[in-house]
Each structure stands twice: as C-alpha cells, then as structure tokens.
Amino acid sequence: MCVVVIAIIVTAAWFYSQATMSNVGELSFQNPLRIPERLQPTVDRAGVKQFDLNVQAGESQFRGGQRTPTWGANNAYLGPTIRASRGDRVELAVTNDVDETTTMHWHGMHLPAEMDGGPHQRIEPGATWTPTWTIDQPAATLWYHPHLHGTTAEHVYRGVAGLFLLDDETSSGLELPDDYGVDDIPLIIQDKAFNSDGTLDFDTPFLASLGILGSDILVNGTHDPHLDVDHQRVRFRVLNASNARTYNLGFTDDRDFQLIATDSGLLDAPVTLDRLPLSPGERAEIVVSFTPGDDVVLRSYPPDLGNLGFWNNRFNGGDDTFDLVQFRAAEQLAPSAAVPDTLVEQNPHDPDDAATTRSFHLSGGAINGKPMDMDRIDQAVTVDTTEIWEIDGSGMAHNFHVHDVRFQVLDVDGRPPPAHLTGWKDTVPILPGTTVRIILAFSDYTDPATPYMFHCHILRHEDRGMMGQFVVVDPGQAPGRPHDHDD
Numbered sequence: 001m002c003v004v005v006i007a008i009i010v011t012a013a014w015f016y017s018q019a020t021m022s023n024v025g026e027l028s029f030q031n032p033l034r035i036p037e038r039l040q041p042t043v044d045r046a047g048v049k050q051f052d053l054n055v056q057a058g059e060s061q062f063r064g065g066q067r068t069p070t071w072g073a074n075n076a077y078l079g080p081t082i083r084a085s086r087g088d089r090v091e092l093a094v095t096n097d098v099d100e101t102t103t104m105h106w107h108g109m110h111l112p113a114e115m116d117g118g119p120h121q122r123i124e125p126g127a128t129w130t131p132t133w134t135i136d137q138p139a140a141t142l143w144y145h146p147h148l149h150g151t152t153a154e155h156v157y158r159g160v161a162g163l164f165l166l167d168d169e170t171s172s173g174l175e176l177p178d179d180y181g182v183d184d185i186p187l188i189i190q191d192k193a194f195n196s197d198g199t200l201d202f203d204t205p206f207l208a209s210l211g212i213l214g215s216d217i218l219v220n221g222t223h224d225p226h227l228d229v230d231h232q233r234v235r236f237r238v239l240n241a242s243n244a245r246t247y248n249l250g251f252t253d254d255r256d257f258q259l260i261a262t263d264s265g266l267l268d269a270p271v272t273l274d275r276l277p278l279s280p281g282e283r284a285e286i287v288v289s290f291t292p293g294d295d296v297v298l299r300s301y302p303p304d305l306g307n308l309g310f311w312n313n314r315f316n317g318g319d320d321t322f323d324l325v326q327f328r329a330a331e332q333l334a335p336s337a338a339v340p341d342t343l344v345e346q347n348p349h350d351p352d353d354a355a356t357t358r359s360f361h362l363s364g365g366a367i368n369g370k371p372m373d374m375d376r377i378d379q380a381v382t383v384d385t386t387e388i389w390e391i392d393g394s395g396m397a398h399n400f401h402v403h404d405v406r407f408q409v410l411d412v413d414g415r416p417p418p419a420h421l422t423g424w425k426d427t428v429p430i431l432p433g434t435t436v437r438i439i440l441a442f443s444d445y446t447d448p449a450t451p452y453m454f455h456c457h458i459l460r461h462e463d464r465g466m467m468g469q470f471v472v473v474d475p476g477q478a479p480g481r482p483h484d485h486d487d
C-alpha cells in the first residue's frame with residue numbers, strides 16, 4: 001500500500017477515535033445544581049401579569065476559576081422560570097441589553113403570530129418588545145429563546161434560554177410533585193465546547209454537520225452538578241436546550257422512571273421507561289422514585305440517530321455517553337403520593353377530519369428544496385381545520401418543530417409511534433430516511449401577513465435555512481406579504 005493511502009487511513013482512524021466523547025469517570029459532582037429562580041410578575045389593575053426579561057451579557061464561572069463570557073436573561077447565563085396559568089393575561093417586556101439584534105420566542109405557546117417572537121419580531125439593541133396574550137392551552141413545560149434568523153444558534157449557545165411553565169385546573173388537581181425547586185425540578189441540559197482560556201468555542205468540529213457538539217455538559221448552567229433529594233418522588237422537567245445534541249436519558253442503575261408529560265402537556269397515563277431520547281427543543285416530565293441514602297446519576301447513553309452509517313453516527317454524537325447530574329437522597333425522605341394512574345384526557349385529533357395533507361422534506365439546508373426566505377410564505381392553513389403533515393428527512397438526523405400549535409404523532413414509517421412520542425408534542429425527531437406523520441388543528445389568531453415558523457430545531461440547520469413560514473387565514477383568504485422586518 002502506498003504511503004499516502006496509509007497516511008489517509010491513519011488520519012481517518014485518528015479522527016474517528018477522537019470523535020467519540022464521554023465525561024464518565026471525569027466528574028466529581030461537586031457543584032450544587034442551580035435552580036433557575038422564578039420570575040415574579042407584577043399584576044396591573046386589569047389583572048395582567050407583567051414579566052420583565054432583560055437579555056444581557058455577563059460572565060460565568062462554570063469550570064474551576066475560569067471565566068466565560070456568556071449571555072442570559074436577567075442573569076449572566078440562562079433566564080428565570082416564568083410560570084402562568086391557563087386564562088392568565090400575560091405581558092412580557094423583553095429588553096435587549098446586548099449589542100446585537102435579537103428576538104424572544106415562546107416555544108410551544110399558542111398565541112397570535114405577532115407575539116410569537118420569531119424572526120420577524122426583531123428587538124434592536126436598547127429596545128423593549130412587549131408582547132401580550134392570554135394563556136389558552138393545557139398545562140405544559142414550555143421554554144423561551146431567541147429566534148433571529150441566522151443567529152439563533154449563537155444566541156442560544158451563549159446562554160439565552162429559560163423555562164415557561166403553564167398550569168391549568170386539571171394539572172393543579174392532580175397529585176403530582178409540584179413544589180418548584182423542591183420536588184419539581186427543572187433540568188435544562190446543554191453541551192458546551194470550551195476553549196482553553198474558558199471562552200465558549202463557536203467552531204463546528206470536524207465533520208459534525210449538526211454544528212457544535214461539546215464535550216462538557218451544563219445542567220441549569222451548572223457544570224459537574226449534584227442535587228440533594230429529600231422527597232420519595234421527584235418530578236423533573238427536562239429540556240434539551242442544546243443546539244444539536246440528542247440525549248438518551250437513563251439512570252446508571254437502570255432504574256425505571258415514569259414519563260408523565262411530553263412537550264405540550266400531560267399524558268393520559270404515566271408510561272414506565274428506563275431510557276428516554278430527547279432531541280433539541282424537546283421536553284419531557286418524568287417522576288423518579290428515590291430510597292433513603294440513594295446515590296444515582298442521570299446519564300445520557302448513546303442515542304439512536306437512525307441509519308447514519310457508523311462514520312456519521314460517530315461524528316454526530318451517536319456514540320457519546322455523558323453523566324449529567326448526580327442525585328443524592330437524604331437518609332429521611334418526605335413521603336410523596338404515587339403518580340396517579342390516569343392523568344389527562346387526550347382528545348386526539350381524528351385523521352378522518354383532516355382537510356389536507358402537506359409534505360415536508362428536510363434536506364440540504366432547505367425544506368422541500370427551498371431555503372428559508374423571510375419574504376416568502378410557504379403555507380397558508382385555514383383556521384379551524386385539521387391537517388396531516390408528513391415529514392421526512394435525508395442525509396442527517398433532523399427534527400421538526402411547529403410554532404403555535406401542538407400536534408400528535410400518527411405514525412413513524414407507518415408504525416405507531418414509540419411510547420415517548422404518543423403524547424402532545426411540538427417537536428419530533430426525524431431520523432434519516434424515516435417519514436413521520438403528525439396531525440395538527442389550527443385555531444384562533446388569523447393573520448395573513450404575519451407568519452409562524454416550522455423548522456428543524458438543530459439550530460445550525462435552522463439558521464442555514466431549514467425553516468419555512470406558515471400563516472393562519474380565514475376561509476378563502478389569501479396569504480399576504482410579511483412586512484414587519486427590514487432585510
């Protein structure tokens with residue numbers, strides 16, 4: 001064999017062996033898990049709950065004494081947890097205190113398109129944007145993050161993201177752990193790549209077409225974290241707020257846990273699992289049982305990224321294993337009620353009611369061959385109709401998120417969805433070569449000229465154009481032209 005060929009093989013083997021990541025055995029779980037503070041609203045005379053968010057730059061210390069320039073909302077890194085109930089009128093005052101234009105999107109929220117915080121609702125440096133709407137959807141774990149076209153990945157990676165929890169009468173009536181920060185704990189999982197000086201690395205690693213895949217994990221902005229548990233059962237609201245990485249959650253002793261909610265609300269009944277995949281943007285609520293003195297680690301096992309081939313699988317995180325957070329149970333645990341056998345009636349949409357089926361093909365930085373264009377409305381859907389959307393992807397692992405509405409997964413390649421995809425969702429993995437059919441119903445807030453987005457939530461793909469725009473119109477109404485941005 002000629003020397004060049006050998007050199008190529010050796011180099012390739014080196015890259016291959018370097019590309020797998022794990023932190024197992026490297027952590028000591030020394031840092032108490034930070035719990036994002038709850039943002040208290042002021043209530044005006046009309047009963048409107050007003051929340052203030054300031055997008056700001058700061059400095060964080062994640063590892064040792066190293067200082068990392070970061071962004072956050074009301075914090076140097078991440079943002080506070082916002083909580084509201086169905087029926088509440090809310091007003092968010094989002095001030096941009098960084099030196100770049102940004103936006104703030106309420107991921108999973110059913111609301112008028114103008115309030116959605118997508119790429120058209122720009123917030124210039126120094127400006128305050130004040131959307132207002134009435135919460136009108138079931139209890140769920142939602143989140144917020146910037147959504148400026150082209151820089152979403154960077155703004156989220158710098159640290160602008162937070163939870164937006166919704167309650168309703170049904171959820172409040174269920175005996176579930178719900179004492180925030182006590183037995184109802186958020187877990188915002190993000191991977192980071194650090195430079196040796198502690199700054200965030202923004203470079204995409206060799207052959208990682210998904211974008212940045214970091215080898216350090218932050219949970220709620222805490223590196224190397226542990227949580228002291230003092231209840232028999234704890235509900236965790238897990239958000240994958242990573243740009244690109246898919247996790248496959250499980251415990252190091254393989255204990256079972258109960259999945260009680262997915263992106264857009266509670267399930268009809270808890271599902272017992274020992275592994276739970278979560279792609280970027282997806283959320284899940286799980287209830288975990290602890291025994292006195294328990295000591296267990298939540299780990300991400302190698303995720304199934306579909307049929308990528310061994311090479312791409314490795315370069316996109318398919319062989320990676322990460323310890324996320326250690327739980328240390330006290331010797332005395334406060335009693336918790338068992339998870340109810342039934343949770344929330346699902347009222348699934350009926351495929352027979354679907355007025356239309358639309359197809360979306362994700363590939364090459366585009367959807368259906370068209371990269372995102374701020375001036376083009378891709379789909380107009382009629383208010384008060386049900387539709388089936390059929391999504392498939394090629395080349396890479398993708399996922400698919402739809403603004404404004406929640407959906408149910410009808411099938412994956414013609415087969416019923418796995419248990420963790422049976423509930424209400426707003427983001428669903430689209431593995432290479434598979435077709436996922438979802439059913440959605442559009443209601444309220446017609447606006448022919450202000451679009452909502454649908455896109456891959458792998459943020460580099462989204463930024464590069466794997467996004468499209470839809471408007472909700474009245475019957476017979478033609479879509480307008482987006483007007484509220486400058487190019």
Ligand code: C2O
Pocket residue numbers: 105107145147281401403453455457
């Ligand atoms: Cu989480 Cu269009 O966004």
Ligand code: CU
Pocket residue numbers: 105106107108401402403
């Ligand atoms: Cu969204």
Ligand code: CU
Pocket residue numbers: 362396397398399456457458461462466
């Ligand atoms: Cu993608």
